[in-house]
Amino acid sequence: xxxxxxxxxxLAAGFLVNVELSLVCAVLSLIAxxxxxxxxxxxxxxxxxxxxxxxNIVRNTPLTLVLAFSALGLSDTLGLSFSKExxxxxxxxxxxGLSAYTASFVAETLRSGINTVPLGQAEAARAIGLTFFxxxxxxxxxxxxxxxxxxxxxxxxxxxxxxxxxMAAGYLAESAFVMKDTFDDTGVSIPIFIGLVxxxxxxxxxxxxxxxxxxxxxxxxx
Amino acid sequence: xxxxxxxxxxxKLEGVNKHFGTLHVLKxxxxxxQRGEVVVVIGPSGxxxxxxxxxxNRLETIDSGTITFDGRELPAEGKALARLRSEVGMVFQSxxxxxxxxxxxxxxxxxxxxxxxxxxxxxxxxxxxxxxVGIASQAGKYPAQLSGxxxxxxxxxxxxxxxxxMILFDEPTSALDPEMVQxxxxxxxxxxxxxxxxxxxxxxxxxxxxxxxxxxxxxxxxVVEQGPPAEFFTRPSxxxxxxxLSKILTH
Ligand SMILES: Nc1ncnc2c1ncn2[C@@H]1O[C@H](COP(=O)(O)OP(=O)(O)OP(=O)(O)O)[C@@H](O)[C@H]1O
Ligand SMILES: [Mg+2]
Numbered sequence: 009x010x011x012x013x014x015x016x017x018x019l020a021a022g023f024l025v026n027v028e029l030s031l032v033c034a035v036l037s038l039i040a041x042x043x044x045x046x047x048x049x050x051x052x053x054x055x056x057x058x059x060x061x062x063x064n065i066v067r068n069t070p071l072t073l074v075l076a077f078s079a080l081g082l083s084d085t086l087g088l089s090f091s092k093e094x095x096x097x098x099x100x101x102x103x104x105g106l107s108a109y110t111a112s113f114v115a116e117t118l119r120s121g122i123n124t125v126p127l128g129q130a131e132a133a134r135a136i137g138l139t140f141f142x143x144x145x146x147x148x149x150x151x152x153x154x155x156x157x158x159x160x161x162x163x164x165x166x167x168x169x170x171x172x173x174x175m176a177a178g179y180l181a182e183s184a185f186v187m188k189d190t191f192d193d194t195g196v197s198i199p200i201f202i203g204l205v206x207x208x209x210x211x212x213x214x215x216x217x218x219x220x221x222x223x224x225x226x227x228x229x230x
Numbered sequence: 231x232x233x234x235x236x237x238x239x240x241x242k243l244e245g246v247n248k249h250f251g252t253l254h255v256l257k258x259x260x261x262x263x264q265r266g267e268v269v270v271v272i273g274p275s276g277x278x279x280x281x282x283x284x285x286x287n288r289l290e291t292i293d294s295g296t297i298t299f300d301g302r303e304l305p306a307e308g309k310a311l312a313r314l315r316s317e318v319g320m321v322f323q324s325x326x327x328x329x330x331x332x333x334x335x336x337x338x339x340x341x342x343x344x345x346x347x348x349x350x351x352x353x354x355x356x357x358x359x360x361x362x363v364g365i366a367s368q369a370g371k372y373p374a375q376l377s378g379x380x381x382x383x384x385x386x387x388x389x390x391x392x393x394x395x396m397i398l399f400d401e402p403t404s405a406l407d408p409e410m411v412q413x414x415x416x417x418x419x420x421x422x423x424x425x426x427x428x429x430x431x432x433x434x435x436x437x438x439x440x441x442x443x444x445x446x447x448x449x450x451x452x453v454v455e456q457g458p459p460a461e462f463f464t465r466p467s468x469x470x471x472x473x474x475l476s477k478i479l480t481h
Contacts, residue, residue, distance in 0.1 A: 128322060132320075132322065132328065134315060135315055136340035137340060142343060
């Protein structure tokens, strides 16, 4: 218990990094996932193939490798740098890798949502003169989103927990990293362990709860 | 290809063929629809009636032949195709109202997003159209809250909101409870009287007799026979049509 109190400030600061990563990655991966799925279902074969290839590669690669690629491949080899400050740079490399990774899951979830929208909706949209992307944006995607709010919640929850893998992209003092560091000093401390688990559950449980409620409230009645 | 004006047909199909895989669904169709004309298409299930409707606004592509609309060949894709579709209304058997939008939004979406009309203007016009089809009081509801007949009348208002040159109806009353068929047919008869060019796939003989200029009988992907309704229903000239009529009249 003393360990938990002693290291609490460091752990809290680390946990704040997880929260920041979660917020930024949630926004970016939802946007990128929406763009990806739009290409994935586009009438142009090139776009469809490109999106499908991306999704299949990224979704089937372990996250640690995606993050390592983000750090070693993009940053060290190709010289991509977000900041001179190493921890800031690491933060944005993790954002890039984790968002790119999560976006592929968002895209696949949305695609299953699109499959729940009856074909007649798209036909009616085309029949009044909407272009493909207009009907996607105004008719198909809004209904697809509402159909998959709950599964999207699960994707976001997984993403929040995945912020603890950030150390694969380099030195970033998020909570799991701080915890491991602390354990190296003090040995394993069960209170610290439980404290962190509770901290994560304090965000992931409401996310799941909220997603469930929104899913019920926004469900499209046919 | 620049001919316009009242003398040319609004729609002209010449030698149109369409396959679904190995199934030959439209066989060398030649068909004109004049401006202001109401054409009723009838025939046995699977004869190609829906496909005929759907090739006219290119919801289905054709394999050979030409279709001209208002003097111009149908555009293949892109903005030009979208513009063509905005000029051809379509009313589906299953209504296909946008489920996540209100009745009024269903009617104003096209004018706002496709025609670029201001929201205020579109809503004013939308309410007029809903009034005309008798559902103005439902404007704020969602499609699922309306009866089938009300939904189909909304779909007609949605088509009208685009000021189309023609409206295609594919079995507009087949999915309705019997007591709601008449309210939809009444709206369609009024439209026909007002001079709207219409192509209507339906088995409602009463509608055909009251409103159609011409009945087209389709079977096995071919136009087997066509003529004025009175003539077609009383003295069909082909065995195929006689046979079909005797079956649906015993229903
Ligand atoms: N998208 C499609 N893919 C494959 N076959 C199709 C498709 N659409 C229609 N068909 C087939 O083409 C034929 C003609 O269909 P169509 O819907 O035009 O007939 P219909 O005259 O409208 O029949 P119904 O009275 O049953 O509506 C049918 O045999 C049908 O099974
Ligand atoms: Mg049909």
